[in-house]
Amino acid sequence: xxxxxxxxxxxxxxxxxxxxxxxxxxxxxxxxxxxxxxxxxxxxxxxxxxxxxxxxxxxxxxxxxxxxxxxxxxxxxxxxxxxxxxxxxxxxxxxxxxxxxx
Amino acid sequence: xxxxxxxxxxxxxxxxxxxxxxxxxxxxxxxxxxxxxxxxxxxxxxxxxxxxxxxxxxxxxxxxxxxxxxxxxxxxxxxxxxxxxxxxxxxxxxxxxxxxxxxxxxxxxxxxxxxxxxxxxxxxxxxxxxxxxxxxxxxxxxxxxxxxxxxxxxxxxxxxxxxxxxxxxxxxxxxxxxxxxxxxxxxxxxxxxxxxxxxxxxxxxxxxxxxxxxxxxxxxxxxxxxxxxxxxxxxxxxxxxxxxxxxxxxxxxxxxxxxxxxxxxxxxxxxxxxxxxxxxxxxxxxxxxxxxxxxxxxxxxxxxxxxxxxxxxxxxxxxxxxxxxxxxxxxxxxxxxxxxxxxxxxxxxxxxxxxxxxxxxxxxxxxxxxxxxxxxxxxxxxxxxxxxxxxxxxxxxxxxxxxx
Numbered sequence: 001x002x003x004x005x006x007x008x009x010x011x012x013x014x015x016x017x018x019x020x021x022x023x024x025x026x027x028x029x030x031x032x033x034x035x036x037x038x039x040x041x042x043x044x045x046x047x048x049x050x051x052x053x054x055x056x057x058x059x060x061x062x063x064x065x066x067x068x069x070x071x072x073x074x075x076x077x078x079x080x081x082x083x084x085x086x087x088x089x090x091x092x093x094x095x096x097x098x099x100x101x102x
Numbered sequence: 103x104x105x106x107x108x109x110x111x112x113x114x115x116x117x118x119x120x121x122x123x124x125x126x127x128x129x130x131x132x133x134x135x136x137x138x139x140x141x142x143x144x145x146x147x148x149x150x151x152x153x154x155x156x157x158x159x160x161x162x163x164x165x166x167x168x169x170x171x172x173x174x175x176x177x178x179x180x181x182x183x184x185x186x187x188x189x190x191x192x193x194x195x196x197x198x199x200x201x202x203x204x205x206x207x208x209x210x211x212x213x214x215x216x217x218x219x220x221x222x223x224x225x226x227x228x229x230x231x232x233x234x235x236x237x238x239x240x241x242x243x244x245x246x247x248x249x250x251x252x253x254x255x256x257x258x259x260x261x262x263x264x265x266x267x268x269x270x271x272x273x274x275x276x277x278x279x280x281x282x283x284x285x286x287x288x289x290x291x292x293x294x295x296x297x298x299x300x301x302x303x304x305x306x307x308x309x310x311x312x313x314x315x316x317x318x319x320x321x322x323x324x325x326x327x328x329x330x331x332x333x334x335x336x337x338x339x340x341x342x343x344x345x346x347x348x349x350x351x352x353x354x355x356x357x358x359x360x361x362x363x364x365x366x367x368x369x370x371x372x373x374x375x376x377x378x379x380x381x382x383x384x385x386x387x388x389x390x391x392x393x394x395x396x397x398x399x400x401x402x403x404x405x406x407x408x409x410x411x412x413x414x415x416x417x418x419x420x421x422x423x424x425x426x427x428x429x430x431x432x433x434x435x436x437x438x439x440x441x442x443x444x445x446x447x448x449x450x451x452x453x454x455x456x457x458x459x460x461x462x463x464x465x466x467x468x469x470x471x472x473x474x475x476x477x478x479x480x481x482x483x484x485x486x487x488x489x490x491x492x493x494x495x496x497x498x499x500x501x502x503x504x505x506x
Contacts, residue, residue, distance in 0.1 A: 047150065055477060064473035065429060066145075066422055067395065081143060081394065083164055 004092060004099035012098065013037065018061070020052035021100070028100055030091055031056050031072055038072045039091035039100045045077075045084035061086075104129035106408055107192055107200055109182045109347065110208030111135020113143060113394055114376030116163040117401030118206050118408075123172045125409055131174045132200050134192070137231060138179040140166050145394050147235040148259035149424055153266055154239055158232050182209075185351030187369045204408045207359055207367070207374040208401060209344035211392060216251065216337055220313030225334040229256055238336060242269050245333035249273075249322045251310055253280040255423050256338030258293065262425040264336075265300050272330045273297075273304040274322060276339075280304070284432070289468060292449050296428050305330075341392060343378045356380060358390040363414045365404045373408055375400035384416045385486060386435040393421035418483045420476070431476040434466035434483040443494045445475060454479075462488035481505045 007021035013032040020029050020042050027042035029052035040061070042052045049065035056062075061072045068082035075088040090101040106122060108115045111133050119131050135141065141163040150156035169176045177194070184193035185207075191199040213228040215221060227238050242248065242264055250261045253275040261271045277283065279290035280297060294304060309325040313335060322330040343358040354360045354368035358380035365373050365381060376397040380390045396419055403415045420433040436457040446453030452471035456464050456479065463486045469476040478501035482489055487506050493499045 055474060062477060064477055065424075067420060067477065079399075081145070081398075083162075 002101045004090070004094070004101045006094075006097045006099050008098045010037070010093040010096055010098045016056055018052045018054070018056060020050060021098075023100065023102060026102070027052070028089060028102070029061070030098065030100065031061060033059065033072060037091045037093065037098070039089040040070070040072070040075055041087040041089075044068055044082060045086050046080070046082040051086065104203045105132065105201060106130065106204045106206070107132045107134065107202035108206045108208060109134050109185075109192060110206075110210055110376065110378075111137065111141045111176070111178055112208055112210055112376060112397065113141060113163055114208040114210070114397040114401035115206070116141035117398040118208065118375065118405040119169075119172070119174050120164065121402040121405035122409070123174075125406060127405075127409055129203075131172075132177065132202075133169070133174050134177040134180055134182050134194070134200070136179070136181045137233075139232060140164070140169065140176070140178060142232060143394065144230075145422075147232060148229060148256060149263055151232065152229075152235045152239055152260065152263045161232075182347060185347060185353070185372075187351050187353065187372060190371065203371065205372045206401075206404050206408065207348050207353075207372065207378060208376045208397075208404075209347055209378050210397075211341040211343050211377040213338070214340040214342055216310055216339060218310050218312055220315065220319065221337075223313050223315050223319045224317065225315065225319035226313050227334060227336050229260060229336060229338065238334075239267075241334045242267050246270060247272070247332045249330045249332040249335040250338070251322070251335060252276075252338040252340070253294075253304065253306075254283065254338055254340070255281065257336070258297065258425055259423060260336050260338065261297060261302050262300070265302060266426070271302045272332070273302060274308050274310055274324055274330065275304065275306050276309050278306050285468065288448075289455065292470065293425070293428075293430070295449070296426060300426055341377075343380075343390065345378055348372075348374065348378075363416075364407045364412055365400060365415055366407065373404045375404040381415060383419075383435075384414055385418070385483075389435065391419055393419065395420050416484075418480050420480065422473075427471075429469075429471050429473060431469045431473050432466065433476050433480050434464065436466035439465055441491065443491045445495055445497055446472065456491075456494050458489070458491065462491065464489055464494070475501060478502050 018031045029042040044063040046068045068080035069078045075085040143161040181195040247270045280294040311323045314321045345355040348359045349355040359374035377392045423430040439457040440460040441458040443456040454469040454472040454475035457466040464482045467479040
């Protein structure tokens with residue numbers, strides 16, 4: 001399993017919000033859903049728009065370019081044009097640091 | 103074993119097949135489509151796929167293996183030629199018949215052809231299928247000047263892609279501005295300005311009199327007597343629903359295949375969905391919609407209703423169009439409205455417009471590079487209740503908080 005990498009501070013992602021972090025040039029979006037953190041590939045599997053610039057709706061992340069909707073926990077497409085799951089990653093808070101494992 | 107037959111291996115048809123399996127249906131599913139390819143997204147055909155930036159495989163609705171894995175009997179490259187609603191059979195062009203217990207008609211639409219001299223000349227092209235897009239791309243790669251006839255979504259997106267490919271574009275459009283029938287004059291002019299800034303020459307209020315050329319099209323003569331020299335032409339002047347199959351089978355048709363709010367046709371064992379389906383929408387009334395998202399969602403609803411769900415199709419209808427760096431989105435439906443509210447600067451690079459009825463309810467929203475506004479307005483359209491117009495216009499207000 002890949003190691004956890006600190007990408008920022010956990011308080012950078014407010015509840016109901018998303019933020020995009022770069023790990024060696026690879027963009028990872030982190031969402032805070034009711035205090036639970038979720039990390040996934042920022043690039044939408046439909047037409048490469050940024051999911052982190054999308055909207056969180058319940059347990060979904062919605063890409064606003066073309067309304068591709070993914071389950072934020074599994075990365076599975078739920079509705080819209082995307083048919084390929086978005087890769088998800090482990091994420092944790094460690095002494096206030098936000099850490100992601102690719 | 104119960105067998106469900108889907109005519110139309112499209113976004114709609116594949117969505118229906120997938121939903122049937124997702125819902126646990128373990129009977130037979132037959133998916134029949136004229137094109138040799140598995141179902142694919144058509145939106146990229148005027149954009150990423152046309153410009154050669156994306157393969158067709160990447161636009162497949164589902165990978166080719168998916169159909170076998172889900173025990174879908176696919177008949178790609180096969181045309182359904184008749185429906186016998188008494189015997190419950192679909193006839194195929196290769197001969198033979200497929201029996202059904204339930205039938206879904208998702209035959210889509212075809213391009214309206216211009217009835218003018220020279221319309222049959224080589225180089226006068228249309229866009230519906232991947233093969234059409236291939237021909238436009240190959241032609242454009244060896245050409246410098248294109249005439250685009252019609253500035254609806256096909257014309258506008260093709261014009262944008264051709265400009266990106268370095269082709270000079272001259273547009274001939276019957277109405278007074280771009281996307282007039284969908285967006286109206288004011289928003290149409292905003293789109294028109296985007297194309298003008300990209301160097302597209304647009305001739306509005308003009309029709310095509312004749313396509314000229316000996317072996318292939320060389321120029322377009324317009325109704326005012328203008329001549330547009332071109333190496334090829336792309337025509338996007340509307341569509342015709344492929345309702346003949348249903349009609350010949352005795353199914354009620356009027357501007358498409360007539361379905362009720364649950365997408366059932368006049369025959370209780372036959373459903374219709376997607377572009378061909380003239381459906382009875384609980385908010386908007388009777389309508390036929392030619393957008394990708396609608397096709398996918400209708401396919402899903404039809405599948406659930408074939409399995410007995412009796413679900414009303416009440417989606418608020420949403421679509422997008424990408425032209426250059428502009429992302430246009432629209433949700434809802436407002437053939438008439440009483441009030442217009444603008445969020446942001448009208449005509450700027452990013453703004454949204456809300457169309458309200460006399461009760462102050464949002465009927466429709468348009469966003470130029472403001473997809474968040476459109477997405478967050480969809481619950482407002484669904485709710486159909488009065489919204490404070492000042493709040494709609496105030497960019498500091500989160501639209502999600504306005505849903506009551």
